[in-house]
Amino acid sequence: MPKHAFLSASSSHRWLACPPSAKLCAEITEQASPYAAQGTDAHELCQHKVEKSLGRDSPAPTENLDYYDQEMESCAEEYCSYVCEQVAEAKKHCKDPQVLIEQRLDFSHWVPEGFGTGDCVIVADDVLQVIDFKYGVGVLVEAEENPQMMCYALGAWSAFNFLYDIKTIKMTIFQPRRDNVSTYEITTEELLRWAEEVLKPTAALAYNGEGEFAAGDHCQFCHAKATCRKRAEYNLELAQYDFEMPVNLDEAEIAAILLRIDELTAWANDIKEYALQQALSGTSYPGFKVVEGRSARKYIDDTAVADAVKIAGYDPYEQKVLGITAMTQHLGKKKFEEILGSLITKPQGKPVLVPESDKRPAINTAYEDFKEE
Numbered sequence: 001m002p003k004h005a006f007l008s009a010s011s012s013h014r015w016l017a018c019p020p021s022a023k024l025c026a027e028i029t030e031q032a033s034p035y036a037a038q039g040t041d042a043h044e045l046c047q048h049k050v051e052k053s054l055g056r057d058s059p060a061p062t063e064n065l066d067y068y069d070q071e072m073e074s075c076a077e078e079y080c081s082y083v084c085e086q087v088a089e090a091k092k093h094c095k096d097p098q099v100l101i102e103q104r105l106d107f108s109h110w111v112p113e114g115f116g117t118g119d120c121v122i123v124a125d126d127v128l129q130v131i132d133f134k135y136g137v138g139v140l141v142e143a144e145e146n147p148q149m150m151c152y153a154l155g156a157w158s159a160f161n162f163l164y165d166i167k168t169i170k171m172t173i174f175q176p177r178r179d180n181v182s183t184y185e186i187t188t189e190e191l192l193r194w195a196e197e198v199l200k201p202t203a204a205l206a207y208n209g210e211g212e213f214a215a216g217d218h219c220q221f222c223h224a225k226a227t228c229r230k231r232a233e234y235n236l237e238l239a240q241y242d243f244e245m246p247v248n249l250d251e252a253e254i255a256a257i258l259l260r261i262d263e264l265t266a267w268a269n270d271i272k273e274y275a276l277q278q279a280l281s282g283t284s285y286p287g288f289k290v291v292e293g294r295s296a297r298k299y300i301d302d303t304a305v306a307d308a309v310k311i312a313g314y315d316p317y318e319q320k321v322l323g324i325t326a327m328t329q330h331l332g333k334k335k336f337e338e339i340l341g342s343l344i345t346k347p348q349g350k351p352v353l354v355p356e357s358d359k360r361p362a363i364n365t366a367y368e369d370f371k372e373e
């Protein structure tokens with residue numbers, strides 16, 4: 001049985017926005033990243049901890065986990081406590097909630113061959129909760145209208161709707177390394193409407209390699225992101241500003257550029273990285289050559305350096321207080337709070353210009369302060 005579906009829940013954000021990308025991605029094999037392997041290890045540890053705390057048999061996996069460390073241990077602990085809290089909460093209104101861990105969830109009624117694995121599913125009479133553990137740190141994942149979570153919820157609903165009259169669906173992302181616990185709640189009716197009206201028809205297009213290519217922030221997760229013409233056209237639209245008159249861009253034009261600048265730089269970096277890899281494998285690009293990049297001097301052997309400096313009568317070491325992340329790992333989150341809670345401050349962050357849709361409140365600019373006076 002394949003481990004990943006052609007139209008997987010985890011890539012649904014991309015193929016729902018750009019249906020033909022599914023076929024394109026399937027044709028390009030990408031090397032598994034160490035982050036993915038790290039995530040798999042973290043999931044295994046989470047599964048073990050939750051199974052144990054539910055009183056089930058589960059052998060400790062740690063010695064087989066390549067990426068196991070103190071941070072993974074405390075993240076899995078936090079996740080396990082969260083799941084236990086949710087189970088306790090469910091027990092308040094349901095005598096015997098069902099708790100399923102690493103459950104295969106089949107949503108093929110809406111997505112051809114669609115299935116995925118739910119980290120935790122809690123069915124408590126009329127409430128169904130799906131919890132997804134994310135070990136990644138790069139992208140903050142929100143539960144609201146998250147199609148991956150909605151696909152999982154559909155799979156869980158399909159499996160249990162014969163036994164329970166499920167009315168409410170709760171979907172939670174637990175992302176401990178971003179201090180993010182995000183929950184989205186909808187009615188079963190709303191979920192099924194989305195499944196019929198949006199998911200099913202778009203999945204049919206994607207499965208058949210049909211539909212329109214559409215570029216956007218979802219391209220960052222596409223295997224074709226470096227070579228896709230649609231993405232190139234989308235990003236190169238900005239080049240038109242080079243030829244605009246008058247000489248200076250106005251506020252509306254700058255705002256239009258700002259709106260797309262992150263995607264534009266991400267695309268440019270993807271092209272650079274792709275072209276370098278291709279050039280290293282023999283492709284030549286007119287006007288370009290591969291050279292050795294700059295490098296900094298480094299010690300061949302730290303121990304030998306320390307010994308040599310000591311013999312010469314000097315102290316080779318510097319003593320520094322551990323950084324916050326390292327100290328948290330060293331002490332554990334609870335002890336860290338206990339000992340250092342009152343010694344931590346969070347300075348005001350540097351101002352950043354973000355789209356209106358950003359959830360952070362706007363800060364007063366110097367101009368507005370002046371206006372108020």
Ligand code: SF4
Nearest residue numbers: 018021215219222228
């Ligand atoms: S890069 Fe973007 S536009 Fe191109 S196929 Fe992938 S998702 Fe679609």
